[in-house]
Amino acid sequence: MPDKTKLTTLSELGEFKLIEHLTKDFTLQKKSSLKGIGDDAAILDYGDQKLVLTTDLLMEGIHFNLVYTPLKHLGYQAVIVNLSDVYAMNASPAQITVSVAVSNKFSVESLEELYSGIKLACDQYGIDLVGGDTTSSVTGLVISITAVGSAQHDKLVYRDGARKNDLICVTGNLGAAYAGLQILERERKIFESDYKIQPELTNYAYILERQLKPEARKDIIQALSDEEVVPSSMIDLSDGLSSDLLHICKQSGVGCRIFMEKIPVAEETINAAEEFNIEPFICALNGGEDYELLFTVSPEELKKVAQIGGVSMIGHITDSDNGNKLITKEGNEISLQAQGWNSMSED
């Protein structure tokens, strides 16, 4: 064992650097391994259609809280998170495996609830459940999902293809899931302090749905295909716009300029943010779990992308020398920071 006095804590490295560090000596040997760790999914070569493989491990107390997440919603979310990673490669998911670990105190009926959410997501997105199992946990609930999908080789989109002058696009609106989470957290605290007070949730239907029942943007992948647009880079917004855009810039070796006033934020998100004295754009920049798509396209594609409903152009790609800049409404430049969700942080 290494010397105890020199041990490095996980938070010193952080989630992204940790996996880079642990896997730096693993090199790809197989002809069928086209792309390994470092994108939304791995790409494997087993025939004409290239295979897209992604996996996610969801831990109670870290990724979800059973106090305000109904089990059916949790099952639905857990599938969506993985499908979103496949769509982010510009591919179509087709199969999932689901493994679940639960305490023996769970009832069969609770697990039925969880699986009813998994089934709803499968039905909604046309996905087959092909494997996995259930096992015991001495503590919390654990859900592990792997998704498999495919795409033609020349349709696959990675994080590293953004080029200078490309337009930066996002789908839908951002920060809604984060705003929804703030509401749920507040009502949980009120409820825990006085069980007679019923949660006040009626004014937040949209942002609560975005938090509790997120969707993956299958429709956008279909629309891009209909318009014959292949983005130059793409990622799904799971960690927040700042963090995810910085992934694209770093891996593509470029910089970016995005404009605060172009970032789409829903009215309900703005209202909720104001209640919490948070700037709405902070929800959009740093709030995760929106599962919208962030992609770049060459300027020639502008017209075609404008045909697709629900896509906002929020800026453009620059040389890396220019850094990663957010332009405020007042015209000030600030450097984008990755302040997204990091499950390895101390708090």
Add this chain to the structure above:
Amino acid sequence: MPDKTKLTTLSELGEFKLIEHLTKDFTLQKKSSLKGIGDDAAILDYGDQKLVLTTDLLMEGIHFNLVYTPLKHLGYQAVIVNLSDVYAMNASPAQITVSVAVSNKFSVESLEELYSGIKLACDQYGIDLVGGDTTSSVTGLVISITAVGSAQHDKLVYRDGARKNDLICVTGNLGAAYAGLQILERERKIFESDYKIQPELTNYAYILERQLKPEARKDIIQALSDEEVVPSSMIDLSDGLSSDLLHICKQSGVGCRIFMEKIPVAEETINAAEEFNIEPFICALNGGEDYELLFTVSPEELKKVAQIGGVSMIGHITDSDNGNKLITKEGNEISLQAQGWNSMSED
């Protein structure tokens, strides 16, 4: 929510029935889903080579105990378990994804140990790590691995192909991992009662290695291919001979007759079993985690299989009317019971 008074406990159903129950409404819709839940792995159709997909979720306190499992061994084991499932389909594994959840109290150096075991297994078996990540756990260590492999369609072997008169074969010897676990458990208890007593492990090198550093039978899959033998059914021995043979019999709609004296048990396993006053064949029948292969072949293949070293023929397949029988050394018939490892049981 369902009525609290009628809730069903997980142990009432048990692990195998539970996953059957939870997934009974999921039907396969995609043309690319050839085989779903119910075998060692799922089979997907994405080209000439059929794809084999399997996943495993390993929980601290249920599947492993960090008191006597060094992290490097744990990483190695976790990969082997999954590769073994791919070999059990008569296929070759090529890629894995690894997701790990750990408490923030873990050091980077401990995780390096775990990943060094994962890397050793990858190097040993020629496998690429292509995905996965690390995340936080509020409690124990969780490891989730998915393995992908492939085979020609006509080489794939399922659990449901055993036919009357087929020979029942097992590789290596059985019960060794279980015997090794008994030794580790005993020494842990002694050590915990008096920290000055050093564990007595020198006489148990072989069975401890079988428990701590199991191997998957890549060599047997290669040998079967060399001899041009395609088994009629196959499964890997993870739950114990009884339990796993009953899976084959149930899914193939047949019965079996196996002979106690034909079951291969290593001398060290016999010695350890005797120390614990256990019948050695009980270790072999009910002890799990051997990761040997159990397969059936038609009687015409007898000569070819006999060419392969380390394969024992322990009995034959019968009509289902004859039940599933174990013949003792004295010639008595007893019914095989699934007493294998079940992580959902009460104790």
